[in-house]
Amino acid sequence: MNFNAFVGGIEPGGLTNDFEVKILICFLLKKIEQPLSFDQVNEILQKTGFVNYFEFVEAVSELQKTEHVLLTTDENGQEVFQLSEIGEAMAQTFHHTLPLTVREKTVESARELIQMQKQLEETEVRYHAVDDGYILTMKLKDIGSDLMDLSVFVPSEDECVEIRERIYADPLLLYKTLLAVMMGDYQEGKQLFEEKLK
Secondary structure (H helix, E strand, C coil), X not given: CCCCCCCCCCCCCCCCCHHHHHHHHHHHHHHHCCCECXXXXXXXXXXXXXXXXXXXXXXXXXXXXXXXXXXXXXXXXXXXXXXXXXXXXXXXXXXXXXXXXXHHHHHHHHHXXXXXXXXXXXXXXXXXXXXXXXEEEEEECCCCCCCEEEEEEECCHHHHHHHHHHHHHCHHHHHHHHHHHHCCCHHHHHHHHHHXXX
């Protein structure tokens, strides 16, 4: 077994041992307690900067061969990784060998990604042409009643595209800010925008 991981592009404090990378992947799947796709795991690890992409690919391949990680299909037909019993045992036994900051930042990155994807799934932004421009409609879904169902006039299609991208980047910011302004709490609305600009 080769214990020297690819180190190009790894942040200080990152993993330089391929066994540690495998432990981290198993630890992540155990801690998050839900299957994740290849792209999701890769995005999480690349965001932290703790693991080189090529090392990640090799580690995932080896974990599949040894059946620590199983490739399954979720309800949407997407291929996802699921931790096997031996993968769970590996995470449980060896997770403490990883630096605490690596574990904490990886889990934090995973939770942020999952939350963002959940928001995107619950947000619907569409637009259609009218005689003098476009009508853009945004729907922010929730369990039960929708949080928001809003239509606005927009002069051009390019502006519709820009607005849609901004909404998808942070749909809750729009909701919280509009609600604060409509409730007369202008200071809170201002504060929300200032925090976004930081």
